[in-house]
Amino acid sequence: MSQMLSIENVIKRYGDFTAIKNVSVTIEKGEFFTLLGPSGCGKTTLLRMIAGFNTIEDGVIRFGDTVINSIPAHKRNTGMVFQNYAIFPHLSVFDNVAYGLKARNLSKEEIEQQVDEVLDLVKMLEYKERQPSKLSGGQQQRVALARAIVIKPDVLLMDEPLSNLDAKLRVEMRSVIKKIQQNLQITTVYVTHDQEEALAISDRIAVMNLGTIQQVGNPLTIYTRPVNTFVSNFIGTSTFLPCMVTSGSEKSKVTVYDEVFEMPLSKEYKGEAILAVRPEEFRIVDEKSSKIHGRIQFVTFLGDFINYEVSLPNDQTIQVNEYIKDTLKMRKEGDLIGITFDESRINIYSKNGEEALI
Numbered sequence: 001m002s003q004m005l006s007i008e009n010v011i012k013r014y015g016d017f018t019a020i021k022n023v024s025v026t027i028e029k030g031e032f033f034t035l036l037g038p039s040g041c042g043k044t045t046l047l048r049m050i051a052g053f054n055t056i057e058d059g060v061i062r063f064g065d066t067v068i069n070s071i072p073a074h075k076r077n078t079g080m081v082f083q084n085y086a087i088f089p090h091l092s093v094f095d096n097v098a099y100g101l102k103a104r105n106l107s108k109e110e111i112e113q114q115v116d117e118v119l120d121l122v123k124m125l126e127y128k129e130r131q132p133s134k135l136s137g138g139q140q141q142r143v144a145l146a147r148a149i150v151i152k153p154d155v156l157l158m159d160e161p162l163s164n165l166d167a168k169l170r171v172e173m174r175s176v177i178k179k180i181q182q183n184l185q186i187t188t189v190y191v192t193h194d195q196e197e198a199l200a201i202s203d204r205i206a207v208m209n210l211g212t213i214q215q216v217g218n219p220l221t222i223y224t225r226p227v228n229t230f231v232s233n234f235i236g237t238s239t240f241l242p243c244m245v246t247s248g249s250e251k252s253k254v255t256v257y258d259e260v261f262e263m264p265l266s267k268e269y270k271g272e273a274i275l276a277v278r279p280e281e282f283r284i285v286d287e288k289s290s291k292i293h294g295r296i297q298f299v300t301f302l303g304d305f306i307n308y309e310v311s312l313p314n315d316q317t318i319q320v321n322e323y324i325k326d327t328l329k330m331r332k333e334g335d336l337i338g339i340t341f342d343e344s345r346i347n348i349y350s351k352n353g354e355e356a357l358i
């Protein structure tokens with residue numbers, strides 16, 4: 001794959017406020033790349049810089065080898081899909097999709113053929129003559145997608161395109177988007193604050209916070225090896241347990257609630273640290289088999305697994321999952337349990353949470 005979009009040390013300021021702080025990332029041709037992060041972290045701001053709707057105060061954005069900083073939005077050949085459908089309410093489905101082609105000097109027949117092709121792709125051909133007011137939210141979003149891709153954009157930009165849809169439709173539409181993107185191999189930058197959506201749809205994800213990129217990686221890496229506690233906390237559920245690292249690297253001794261584990265750390269570290277454990281990484285054992293004890297406070301049966309809310313002696317509450325494929329035992333509120341975890345899966349961070357030690 002070759003690089004399609006390259007963002008180099010870009011900065012965006014709104015007056016005194018720096019919304020994007022020296023961000024660099026490259027996106028490959030044909031890649032589905034997602035900007036993920038909490039509200040206000042700068043996702044839309046960065047996307048609008050790529051689209052040409054925001055100025056770039058410093059740094060460079062390239063499409064291929066071309067610096068696009070001063071190329072106006074309408075000449076960048078990007079397709080955009082927004083959160084609020086943004087299709088023209090007074091134009092039919094066909095005219096909405098044809099809109100972007102009309103400026104392109106094509107014959108009526110060519111336009112008709114290309115519009116029909118994408119309407120077929122998004123499964124909206126039969127609604128061609130409808131007005132948008134007579135379409136559901138999901139159908140309107142399909143039209144918006146068709147309108148964005150009919151121009152064969154170099155880069156497809158989508159800003160929370162599914163957030164106005166109900167949960168079931170959101171899941172359905174995300175696979176529609178992913179399949180069309182794979183089929184057409186369009187380089188795509190997708191914005192969401194929904195971590196599950198990002199994990200499901202992306203080739204790679206950039207996790208953002210406060211105008212910076214914290215980690216770039218494929219969904220599996222982002223989920224299993226977050227680079228800091230911010231990412232660990234934002235993606236999925238993590239419990240942070242205070243711990244103490246007492247000897248050098250290789251096989252370090254990590255003490256958590258009097259229980260000692262040996263863990264191979266990637267760097268020399270001694271002193272207080274943080275263990276990050278996901279609900280599926282905890283294991284419930286006999287209370288005599290571990291020095292970490294907890295009491296079950298709340299039980300939630302979820303079909304394929306059971307979630308236990310467990311309080312530890314220092315009143316810290318942890319989430320522990322047990323899977324039906326592993327045990328059919330249902331534990332009860334009030335039960336005292338021993339707790340351990342899968343040492344090869346859990347993560348450990350420096351005390352300030354900023355550095356992964358594995």
Ligand SMILES: Nc1ncnc2c1ncn2[C@@H]1O[C@H](COP(=O)(O)OP(=O)(O)OP(=O)(O)O)[C@@H](O)[C@H]1O
Pocket residue numbers: 014017019037038039040041042043044045046193
């Ligand atoms: N036109 C503007 N003028 C001043 N500040 C702005 C402007 N647009 C955005 N900001 C600020 O820049 C920061 C990033 O905003 P942005 O819209 O990029 O966030 P976001 O990550 O897209 O959030 P959300 O998930 O809520 O859409 C926020 O603190 C926001 O208040």
Ligand SMILES: [Mg+2]
Pocket residue numbers: 043044045
């Ligand atoms: Mg936004």
